[in-house]
Amino acid sequence: MLKRLVVVAFLVASAGPASHATLAAEPNQAISGVFLTTRYPVLTVKAGETTTVDLSLHNYKLPPQGFTLSVPEIAEGWKATLLGGGQPVGAIEVGPDSDESLQLRLEPPSGAGQGDYHFTVEAKGAAQDLKLPITVTVGKEVPAKLKMTTNFPDLRGTATTAFKYRVTVTNDSGRNATINMTADAPKNFQVNFTEAYGSQQLTSIPIEAGKSKDLDASVSLPRETPAGNYKMTIHARTEQASADLPVSLTILGQPRLSVSGEGGRLSGDAYAGQDSQLTVVLHNDGSEAARDVEMSATAPEGWKTSFDPKTVPEIAAGKSQNVKMTMTPSPRAIAGDYQMTVRANASGGIDESANFRITVLTSTLWGAIGIAIIAVALLVVVFAVARFGRR
Amino acid sequence: MKSSRHGSPWTGLGTVVAKETADHLSSARMRILEALVFLTALYSAYLAIQAIRQTIGESPFLFLRLLTMTEDPLPFSFIGLLGFLIPLVAIALAFDSVNGEFNRRTLSRVLAQPIYRDALLLGKFLGALLSLTIALVALWLLVIGLGLLLLGLPPSTEEMVRMLGFLVATIAYGGVWLALAMLFSVLFRAPATAALAALGTWLLFSLFWSIITPIVTTLIAGPPEGILGPRLIYLDVQQIIDRLSPNTLYAETALALLQPATRALGPVLLSQLEGAVLGAPLPVTQSFVLIWPQLTGLIAATILIYAIAYVLFQRQEIRA
Numbered sequence: 001m002l003k004r005l006v007v008v009a010f011l012v013a014s015a016g017p018a019s020h021a022t023l024a025a026e027p028n029q030a031i032s033g034v035f036l037t038t039r040y041p042v043l044t045v046k047a048g049e050t051t052t053v054d055l056s057l058h059n060y061k062l063p064p065q066g067f068t069l070s071v072p073e074i075a076e077g078w079k080a081t082l083l084g085g086g087q088p089v090g091a092i093e094v095g096p097d098s099d100e101s102l103q104l105r106l107e108p109p110s111g112a113g114q115g116d117y118h119f120t121v122e123a124k125g126a127a128q129d130l131k132l133p134i135t136v137t138v139g140k141e142v143p144a145k146l147k148m149t150t151n152f153p154d155l156r157g158t159a160t161t162a163f164k165y166r167v168t169v170t171n172d173s174g175r176n177a178t179i180n181m182t183a184d185a186p187k188n189f190q191v192n193f194t195e196a197y198g199s200q201q202l203t204s205i206p207i208e209a210g211k212s213k214d215l216d217a218s219v220s221l222p223r224e225t226p227a228g229n230y231k232m233t234i235h236a237r238t239e240q241a242s243a244d245l246p247v248s249l250t251i252l253g254q255p256r257l258s259v260s261g262e263g264g265r266l267s268g269d270a271y272a273g274q275d276s277q278l279t280v281v282l283h284n285d286g287s288e289a290a291r292d293v294e295m296s297a298t299a300p301e302g303w304k305t306s307f308d309p310k311t312v313p314e315i316a317a318g319k320s321q322n323v324k325m326t327m328t329p330s331p332r333a334i335a336g337d338y339q340m341t342v343r344a345n346a347s348g349g350i351d352e353s354a355n356f357r358i359t360v361l362t363s364t365l366w367g368a369i370g371i372a373i374i375a376v377a378l379l380v381v382v383f384a385v386a387r388f389g390r391r
Numbered sequence: 392m393k394s395s396r397h398g399s400p401w402t403g404l405g406t407v408v409a410k411e412t413a414d415h416l417s418s419a420r421m422r423i424l425e426a427l428v429f430l431t432a433l434y435s436a437y438l439a440i441q442a443i444r445q446t447i448g449e450s451p452f453l454f455l456r457l458l459t460m461t462e463d464p465l466p467f468s469f470i471g472l473l474g475f476l477i478p479l480v481a482i483a484l485a486f487d488s489v490n491g492e493f494n495r496r497t498l499s500r501v502l503a504q505p506i507y508r509d510a511l512l513l514g515k516f517l518g519a520l521l522s523l524t525i526a527l528v529a530l531w532l533l534v535i536g537l538g539l540l541l542l543g544l545p546p547s548t549e550e551m552v553r554m555l556g557f558l559v560a561t562i563a564y565g566g567v568w569l570a571l572a573m574l575f576s577v578l579f580r581a582p583a584t585a586a587l588a589a590l591g592t593w594l595l596f597s598l599f600w601s602i603i604t605p606i607v608t609t610l611i612a613g614p615p616e617g618i619l620g621p622r623l624i625y626l627d628v629q630q631i632i633d634r635l636s637p638n639t640l641y642a643e644t645a646l647a648l649l650q651p652a653t654r655a656l657g658p659v660l661l662s663q664l665e666g667a668v669l670g671a672p673l674p675v676t677q678s679f680v681l682i683w684p685q686l687t688g689l690i691a692a693t694i695l696i697y698a699i700a701y702v703l704f705q706r707q708e709i710r711a
């Protein structure tokens with residue numbers, strides 16, 4: 001040691017003032033020993049979060065030596081693990097003038113409250129016993145919280161109505177979160193989420209801390225849904241929190257009529273000036289009975305149409321009713337296809353119609369008259385033969 | 392003139408028909424006429440086929456269009472051509488049927504056989520009609536064959552029924568002109584006069600009738616236009632006069648049969664069209680109902696003109 005200092009003094013003497021600065025930059029020439037350090041021995045963490053503390057073991061000017069590592073003081077319930085190079089380690093060796101880094105992983109017990117928790121890390125070597133106290137303060141944590149509200153939780157309409165709930169989702173937690181939207185709906189009900197005034201369907205939506213977003217939950221349901229009150233729940237979930245919003249739908253029964261011919265045929269024949277019958281089938285495939293169904297027809301000018309019965313008092317849901325239509329085309333109607341509209345009006349503003357194509361045939365009476373004319377002409381010949389025939 | 396007949400008036404009818412038909416079919420006159428009709432009619436059908444192949448993709452009545460389409464450079468469609476040429480053929484077949492025999496002094500010789508005048512006249516008429524029918528059926532089959540060959544698809548049943556009706560109407564139309572030419576050949580001793588009279592009638596009906604009709608109609612029913620537009624009575628009278636011409640009857644028959652969308656042939660009130668689906672084809676039976684008066688009119692006219700010719704012939708002095 002003395003010999004080395006002499007050499008340095010010699011170097012200082014020969015190099016002059018410029019070399020002196022180099023010597024001043026060597027700060028630890030006076031320090032020697034092994035030290036266990038950490039940058040922040042007292043730190044604050046969020047509750048429920050695993051914390052990693054970086055440690056460092058430094059050897060100044062001493063020969064390589066080994067240390068046994070341990071954590072003798074652990075706050076109650078916590079779990080402390082020393083990691084080196086990513087693995088749990090129990091001992092460490094450090095060479096001269098070098099340092100080794102370590103990590104102390106601290107896992108809090110569930111429900112660890114606020115307060116200070118003390119830990120001590122010990123590195124025990126042949127000559128030294130190094131101790132490093134660490135204090136972890138669990139700070140006040142803002143709990144993750146979601147809020148979901150809607151202005152109109154109870155909607156009413158028929159099975160064909162487009163139901164839409166305007167839902168406001170608020171992220172009341174201290175952190176940004178991605179919120180998954182789901183819904184518990186009765187079978188065959190379909191709930192789709194879209195951003196308010198948007199059309200793109202979504203399953204999750206990011207919301208910044210403290211902000212809120214409006215979503216539309218639109219419900220489509222089968223047309224055959226029976227009348228009744230249906231309960232649904234809309235869920236918003238993040239990993240930490242969730243919110244539920246119970247909503248309800250009141251479905252009103254609705255009759256739905258269809259007008260067609262027998263076997264779905266929408267055509268028929270009729271003779272000009274003569275009565276013809278056509279069977280019109282009224283089918284109610286709605287969810288409630290259709291009442292006071294009144295039949296009417298729009299036919300070309302000069303046509304007569306009547307229905308038997310003219311009004312049907314009630315057609316139960318899922319039932320059909322045959323109505324006989326008697327139509328009389330105008331006697332002057334030209335042969336060929338005509339279009340007529342058959343309409344069924346029921347109470348509740350139901351107005352259904354179907355276009356029928358009626359082929360008007362003309363009477364073959366004129367055919368007989370034509371043949372009679374030919375017969376008369378032949379009679380003339382016969383008469384001429386009888387009168388003028390020669391022997 | 393009370394007399395009883397010995398034997399059937401039909402005696403010898405078959406012989407006369409066979410002889411007349413044989414004469415017609417082997418005559419140079421018939422061949423020239425056939426060549427004329429066949430060439431023009433087939434040419435018109437061929438032009439129509441070419442046009443159909445190029446322009447019309449799909450139509451339920453392709454074969455019928457073949458008969459009704461008018462294509463450059465011909466000014467006529469197939470039916471127009473037949474309506475124009477068939478009277479010519481019929482007249483050529485019959486204008487000298489009776490007076491020719493008379494002038495050759497063979498009439499007394501024929502009637503010296505056990506053949507009544509009834510049988511002779513009817514036989515001559517039927518012989519000419521048979522020749523005309525053979526020619527027309529051949530032409531009809533040729534056109535269908537041409538259509539099959541060049542269009543490559545068969546006609547539907549409905550088309551065949553309509554075309555058969557058209558063939559019958561064409562034969563009946565030819566019958567009217569045959570009977571008329573025969574009437575003139577009974578009436579006039581000189582064949583040239585008879586031919587001229589028949590051709591004059593043909594020209595009258597085929598060319599001048601459309602000029603005469605409005606004049607006569609105006610004389611009978613007054614001006615065509617009233618204060619409120621066309622007058623219905625004028626249209627009705629015009630139609631009646633128009634239909635006195637066998638050409639009109641034939642043209643209407645052909646139109647209604649070969650263009651299935653034809654629903655009426657006379658004037659139609661707007662109120663009658665309300666609700667009508669335009670362009671929809673009429674069922675075959677309804678098309679026949681539509682043209683039945685025209686068709687029966689043609690047949691009845693044939694019979695009546697024949698009856699007149701018959702009466703005149705029976706009353707004629709034939710010894711010369």
